Amino acid sequence: xxxxxxxxxxxxxxxxxxxxxxxxxxxxxxxxxxxxxxxxxxxxxxxxxxxxxxxxxxxxxxxxxxxxxxxxxxxxxxxxxxxxxxxxxxxxxxxxxxxxxxxxxxxxxxxxxxxxxxxxxxxxxxxxxxxxxxxxxxxxxxxxxxxxxxxxxxxxxxxxxxxxxxxxxxxxxxxxxxxxxxxxxxxxxxxxxxxxxxxxxxxxxxxxxxxxxxxxxxxxxxxxxxxxxxxxxxxxxxxxxxxxxxxxxxxxxxxxxxxxxxxxxxxxxxxxxxxxxxxxxxxxxxxxxxxxxxxxxxxxxxxxxxxxxxxxxxxxxxxxxxxxxxxxxxxxxxxxxxxxxxxxxxxxx
Amino acid sequence: xxxxxxxxxxxxxxxxxxxxxxxxxxxxxxxxxxxxxxxxxxxxxxxxxxxxxxxxxxxxxxxxxxxxxxxxxxxxxxxxxxxxxxxxxxxxxxxxxxxxxxxxxxxxxxxxxxxxxxxxxxxxxxxxxxxxxxxxxxxxxxxxxxxxxxxxxxxxxxxxxxxxxxxxxxxxxxxxxxxxxxxxxxxxxxxxxxxxxxxxxxxxxxxxxxxxxxxxxxxxxxxxxxxxxxxxxxxxxxxxxxxxxxxxxxxxxxxxxxxxxxxxxxxxxxxxxxxxxxxxxxxxxxxxxxxxxxxxxxxxxxxxxxxxxxxxxxxxxxxxxxxxxxxxxxxxxxxxxxxxxxxxxxxxx
Numbered sequence: 202x203x204x205x206x207x208x209x210x211x212x213x214x215x216x217x218x219x220x221x222x223x224x225x226x227x228x229x230x231x232x233x234x235x236x237x238x239x240x241x242x243x244x245x246x247x248x249x250x251x252x253x254x255x256x257x258x259x260x261x262x263x264x265x266x267x268x269x270x271x272x273x274x275x276x277x278x279x280x281x282x283x284x285x286x287x288x289x290x291x292x293x294x295x296x297x298x299x300x301x302x303x304x305x306x307x308x309x310x311x312x313x314x315x316x317x318x319x320x321x322x323x324x325x326x327x328x329x330x331x332x333x334x335x336x337x338x339x340x341x342x343x344x345x346x347x348x349x350x351x352x353x354x355x356x357x358x359x360x361x362x363x364x365x366x367x368x369x370x371x372x373x374x375x376x377x378x379x380x381x382x383x384x385x386x387x388x389x390x391x392x393x394x395x396x397x398x399x400x401x402x403x404x405x406x407x408x409x410x411x412x413x414x415x416x417x418x419x420x421x422x423x424x425x426x427x428x429x430x431x432x433x434x435x436x437x438x439x440x441x442x443x444x445x446x447x448x449x450x451x452x453x454x455x456x457x458x459x460x461x462x463x464x465x466x467x468x469x470x471x472x473x474x475x476x477x478x479x480x481x482x483x484x485x486x487x488x489x490x491x492x493x494x495x496x497x498x499x500x501x502x503x504x505x506x507x508x509x510x511x512x513x514x515x516x517x518x519x520x521x522x523x524x525x526x527x528x529x530x531x532x533x534x535x536x537x538x539x540x541x542x543x544x545x546x547x548x549x550x
Numbered sequence: 551x552x553x554x555x556x557x558x559x560x561x562x563x564x565x566x567x568x569x570x571x572x573x574x575x576x577x578x579x580x581x582x583x584x585x586x587x588x589x590x591x592x593x594x595x596x597x598x599x600x601x602x603x604x605x606x607x608x609x610x611x612x613x614x615x616x617x618x619x620x621x622x623x624x625x626x627x628x629x630x631x632x633x634x635x636x637x638x639x640x641x642x643x644x645x646x647x648x649x650x651x652x653x654x655x656x657x658x659x660x661x662x663x664x665x666x667x668x669x670x671x672x673x674x675x676x677x678x679x680x681x682x683x684x685x686x687x688x689x690x691x692x693x694x695x696x697x698x699x700x701x702x703x704x705x706x707x708x709x710x711x712x713x714x715x716x717x718x719x720x721x722x723x724x725x726x727x728x729x730x731x732x733x734x735x736x737x738x739x740x741x742x743x744x745x746x747x748x749x750x751x752x753x754x755x756x757x758x759x760x761x762x763x764x765x766x767x768x769x770x771x772x773x774x775x776x777x778x779x780x781x782x783x784x785x786x787x788x789x790x791x792x793x794x795x796x797x798x799x800x801x802x803x804x805x806x807x808x809x810x811x812x813x814x815x816x817x818x819x820x821x822x823x824x825x826x827x828x829x830x831x832x833x834x835x836x837x838x839x840x841x842x843x844x845x846x847x848x849x850x851x852x853x854x855x856x857x858x859x860x861x862x863x864x865x866x867x868x869x870x871x872x873x874x875x876x877x878x879x880x881x882x883x884x885x886x887x888x889x890x891x892x893x894x895x896x897x898x899x
Contacts, residue, residue, distance in 0.1 A: 338800070339800070340800055340803060350736045350737075353736055353743060353744050354744055385789055387699045387702055387784065387785055387788040387789065388699075394702060394785070395702050395703055395785065419788075419789070419792050420788065420789040420790065420791065420792025420793035420794075420795070420796055421792040421793065421795055421796030421799070422796070423793055423796055424793070424796040424797050424799070424800040425796060425799075425800075433789070435736065436736055436743070436744065436786060437785060437786050437789050439736040439768075439769065440734055440736065440768070440769040440782070440786050440789065440790050441769065441789050441790065441793045442769065443768050443769025443770040444769035444770065444772055444773070444790045444793050444794045444797075445769075445793045445794065445796070445797040446769070446770055446797075447769055447770030447771070447772055447773040447774060447794070448773050448793075448794040448795075448797035448798050448801075449797050449800075449801060450770065450773070450774075451687070451688070451689055451773040451774075451798075452797075452798060452801040454689060455829055455832075455833075456805075456829070458829075459822060459825040459826055459828075459829050460822060460825070462825045463824070463825060465821040465822065465824075466821065466822040466824075466825045468818075468821050469817075469818035469819065469820070469821030469822030469823075470818065470822060471818070472814040472815065472817050472818030472821065473808060473809060473814065473815040473818030473819060473822070474818075475812070475814075475815075476808040476809070476811045476812060476815045477808055479808075480804055480805070480807075480808050483804075484804075
């Protein structure tokens, strides 16, 4: 583990998610094996978490438990979560803000986590607005997509910031040295789209990521893997992510019907099963679990509330990648270079 | 055929598309069988189209050929297409504007078709902006999605107009008596999204389609078939359509790899093939060929440029549905009712 200057690699919200704290602890049992040198600050109800932790030897070795008397429920409004000082989510976030931990992973209420993280951990001074990112599958490897809904209205500056943050994230999370970047649009021609995307494209072309910038891409380019980092506003990104997931689900459901529709089809399924299982494993949503709030003074990863131990462990993997590879330093570096270049280059407006 | 008052049901651009005029004529051969009482005004180069038409007996019986000396190429800018008076696309559109034909089907240049149709056929007086719509598959039957890119920036009024046009279109194209309508958003809660979608939702709730309006839906609801008509702005709709198509393509490509990856997998494919073929047929993009420009004083259907005869015939089917079921009268009726209701109800703003 890189020296992050914090006592704990990550603070973990033990009470967030549909089957907390059991799934969270099972996930940490897996994470402890993958990251034996990590130290986790586990925050939750002592009575409920203590015994469960003691029964998981590997997790118990890497976790310190901190009591939190309250829990942010799944339907609590962000404003109400902000007033609740004793929740496991809040105390975990406080630990990040205080520098005790380099980041937080929570499977709890998304809106509450985003609001608390923004207000308590705070946005990096270089950045106007944080963005929500995720990794998804494509025909040519994993792809980073952002923003997924942190900002429903964005201007050109926000889109440029998302590109810089996405670039840094693809380096640490996908291990790429020069990720390619595309701006989602309704056509790949330079004249297409609205003023916002055209202005963002102009700034990116002139920036230090100019050689990585592939210009405009379209919806089908996401799963084609045309670029490593897909940049868009939070409204479009949220719809694109959920539409893509919906289309894959439709196909999975229909295939299930196909393979149970007749005796020969069932037999065919059994014969093709090893290959189909490899496909299922490759597309496993748990492998892509974890939405990452980029641009705060600490690493913030939201695990899906309904995931299992493997999914939660994957969310911890993403957060650990960001902590050990100094994600925030890379963002700072990116913005310093953007600012330096902008001083030299004529303003695009 | 309903009496549409026009000499021709449809004008057909014989020269549009990758393999025109052959594919167009093959498509009309199929269409002539399905719509024996229709009359088509076929517009194109007499020398190239005349002989090809003579060889297709059924098509020849329902088509009248009109000469057009020029062709709008696939890469021609809309502004250049507007200046070209002798193109097959232009002469076909002129026939609609003159009332000779009730609509046009073209597999040519999309941007040129949209620009020409808007300027020559003109937008209905009730409507601010036309919208591009398409039909796609879902787990619960076919779904209408609009706008797909005719308007990259939309306000609440445009979204409401799209809902009214989508409602009328779902009635004639899907044969539904009370189509359900959803507004695409980043969450289903009433407070989610931007001012635009919230204002549109408020107007729709109070309108004559209020009982059909299901409120906000999310990306995954499109393929889940939560509603019959999905309403969104042209930027989001274009990205959603292409992202969904891309995800389905990824899955098809991966399945092809699965079923050729080993001898047992190949054998499994052969056993499951009848059921897999039914699935493929059901999801066949040709069944969903045809993007419809709604809100003009005539029916305008754009066939995919790379489709085959079956796909082109399907685009003709959609246009014929709209012509014979009086689509534009239904839209007018919808806007009259919207205006009437709005006079009675307090303004939402």
